[in-house]
Amino acid sequence: MFDFLLTAEQxxxxxxxxxxxRSIDPQLLIDMDEDKVQYPRSFxxxxxxRNLLGLRFAPEWGGRGLQWTTELAVIEEIGVLGSALGCxxxxxxxxxxxxxxxxxxxxxxxxxxPTLQGKKFTAEGLTEPRGGSDFFGxxxxxxxxxxxxxxxxxxxxxxxxxxxxxxxxxxxxxPNGPPHESMSVFLVDRGPxxxxxxxxGLMGGRGGGAGRVVFRDVIVPVxxxxxxxxxxxxxxxxxxxxxxxxxxxxAIGIARAALEVAAVYxxxxxxxxxxxxxxxxxxxxxxxxxxxxxxxxxxxxxxxxAEDSGQPPELVRRLVSEAKKxxxxxxxxxxxHAMQIMGGIGYTNVFPVERLVREARLTQIWxxxxxxxxxxxxHEYYKELKNRERRGRDVERDARGAALExxxxxx
Numbered sequence: 001m002f003d004f005l006l007t008a009e010q011x012x013x014x015x016x017x018x019x020x021x022r023s024i025d026p027q028l029l030i031d032m033d034e035d036k037v038q039y040p041r042s043f044x045x046x047x048x049x050r051n052l053l054g055l056r057f058a059p060e061w062g063g064r065g066l067q068w069t070t071e072l073a074v075i076e077e078i079g080v081l082g083s084a085l086g087c088x089x090x091x092x093x094x095x096x097x098x099x100x101x102x103x104x105x106x107x108x109x110x111x112x113x114p115t116l117q118g119k120k121f122t123a124e125g126l127t128e129p130r131g132g133s134d135f136f137g138x139x140x141x142x143x144x145x146x147x148x149x150x151x152x153x154x155x156x157x158x159x160x161x162x163x164x165x166x167x168x169x170x171x172x173x174x175p176n177g178p179p180h181e182s183m184s185v186f187l188v189d190r191g192p193x194x195x196x197x198x199x200x201g202l203m204g205g206r207g208g209g210a211g212r213v214v215f216r217d218v219i220v221p222v223x224x225x226x227x228x229x230x231x232x233x234x235x236x237x238x239x240x241x242x243x244x245x246x247x248x249x250x251a252i253g254i255a256r257a258a259l260e261v262a263a264v265y266x267x268x269x270x271x272x273x274x275x276x277x278x279x280x281x282x283x284x285x286x287x288x289x290x291x292x293x294x295x296x297x298x299x300x301x302x303x304x305x306a307e308d309s310g311q312p313p314e315l316v317r318r319l320v321s322e323a324k325k326x327x328x329x330x331x332x333x334x335x336x337h338a339m340q341i342m343g344g345i346g347y348t349n350v351f352p353v354e355r356l357v358r359e360a361r362l363t364q365i366w367x368x369x370x371x372x373x374x375x376x377x378x379h380e381y382y383k384e385l386k387n388r389e390r391r392g393r394d395v396e397r398d399a400r401g402a403a404l405e406x407x408x409x410x411x
Contacts, residue, residue: 002297010070013055017077020050024081032084032207033355038199039163039209041121044088048118053092057100061108062116068304072249076297079253083359084208086250087159094242095122095168098185102227102235111166111187123164125155125188125213135170135236136179142171142186142220149173149225151188151218154197157366161196162209165189169215174230183232186220193218204358241307241316243367244324248300251331251363252293255338258356259289262338262346269342282341289334296327318380325373328363335360 003011024043031037047053048062055071057063071093079086092115099112114120128138140153151171158167167188174182188194198212227235263286266277276282303319335357339346346353364370401407 002294002301005301006069006073010066010073013064013066013070014073014077016050017052017074020047020052021077021081024085029081029085029352029355032082035201035206037207039121039160040085040088040207041163043085044092044121045118047089048116053089053118054096054100054112054116056093057096057112057116061100061112063096067308068245069301069308072245072300072304075246075249076253076256079250080257082254082355083205083250083362084159086246086253087205088208090242090246090250091122091124091160092116093246094239095124097239097242098168098226098235099187101238102185104223106223107187107226120165121160121163123158123160123167123213125158125167125169127155127157129154129156129212136183136233138170138172138183140169140171140215141175142173142184144173144222144229147222149186149220149222151186151193151215151220154212154214156212157200157210158213159205159208159210161211161213162199164209167194167213168226170232170236177230180233182230183236184229185226185232185235187224187226188215188218188220189224191218203361204355205362237313237317240368241320244320244373245300245303245307247363247367248296248303248320248323248327251328251360252296252300254356254360254363255289255331255334256293258335258338258353258360259286259293261351261353261356262286262341265342265346265351276341285337285341289337292330292334296323296330299323299326314380314383318377318384321368321373321376321380324367325370325377328360329370331360331363 006014028037028040028043032040051064052074054063055066055074056068058065075086075090078089096112096115099107103112111120115122126135128140130139140151140155142149142151151169153171155169167190169186169188170183171186172182173184193216195214195216196211197214200210202210266282266286267275269276299319300323303316303323306316306319335353338353339357342351342353345351348354396402
């Protein structure tokens with residue numbers, strides 16, 4: 001942990017989260033992984049009772065008015081519980097971002113405040129059966145009829161679908177407009193026409209009530225639209241900050257937990273008369289793992305600080321994408337190292353490492369696959385190159401033949 005990067009107040013909040021995590025009964029995690037629990041409502045309610053939800057939002061709406069760095073430190077702690085609880089914990093922050101930044105006071109009163117108080121539960125409808133990463137190719141529609149919209153379509157892989165009281169839903173409101181200028185965002189209450197059609201059996205992240213939600217002629221009042229009609233793109237791009245930062249921080253928690261289990265095991269397990277931690281094949285894996293996690297944490301904190309300090313959106317997008325990609329790739333590598341250190345026993349349910357491996361795999365896929373992260377990273381970097389004269393020395397000139405323009409053939 002990077003305690004030296006946190007203030008005394010931030011460490012105190014982080015420690016509150018640690019105490020909360022320590023209080024969680026292991027049986028809940030076991031039952032969730034065995035699909036005996038589909039939505040751990042009491043977990044979210046307890047987090048709310050401890051005032052740990054939506055830490056970045058103003059106190060008047062149930063938060064604490066803290067910075068991203070604090071929330072990221074907390075999410076890492078929650079992450080040791082796995083991806084399902086980590087996601088359910090983060091949903092009030094993710095959905096809350098749209099309401100807090102773009103919503104009306106009435107929407108904050110009706111949705112954000114009770115969500116952070118643990119009185120309402122939320123989920124987010126992004127992905128559709130015909131489109132994964134092609135978000136703006138969504139086919140869910142919302143047709144304006146006077147003072148309301150009629151919503152039709154479906155969303156899949158909706159974490160928390162089973163227990164949500166309302167959904168944040170993106171829908172097409174201009175069937176003839178350009179993809180980035182034809183969608184709107186709505187707060188859709190669970191009610192007539194809203195149906196959870198299927199709960200998924202998952203490799204990891206079980207127990208979070210992830211399902212496919214179908215909307216059939218759902219009446220959505222105009223006052224439940226967030227932002228302007230056809231203005232979803234601006235909201236979506238901002239939402240990707242909490243989507244991806246929470247994924248990154250949670251992944252670090254997952255991997256940290258697996259590594260700690262394996263490292264402690266290596267101090268006890270003996271082979272050939274020696275503790276296995278003394279073998280280079282083991283301790284080098286520990287060294288590589290802890291280095292990866294420290295690097296991931298540093299990048300995640302840097303991305304959070306960039307958002308907190310109001311850096312240009314394109315820089316924030318790049319850093320957030322780098323943080324999500326690097327942290328989740330690191331988590332996958334570290335959890336696999338942990339299993340390799342433990343050998344056969346790590347592949348059994350005697351230890352939680354096999355579950356944490358399954359949990360880590362999901363983080364490379366959701367909130368934008370890591371291939372999509374690469375697209376964003378390179379796109380923003382190439383834009384930065386256009387302004388390289390402001391970035392320092394023109395190193396291209398530092399070659400003996402730099403003036404030989406006739407040798408620089410580009411076509």
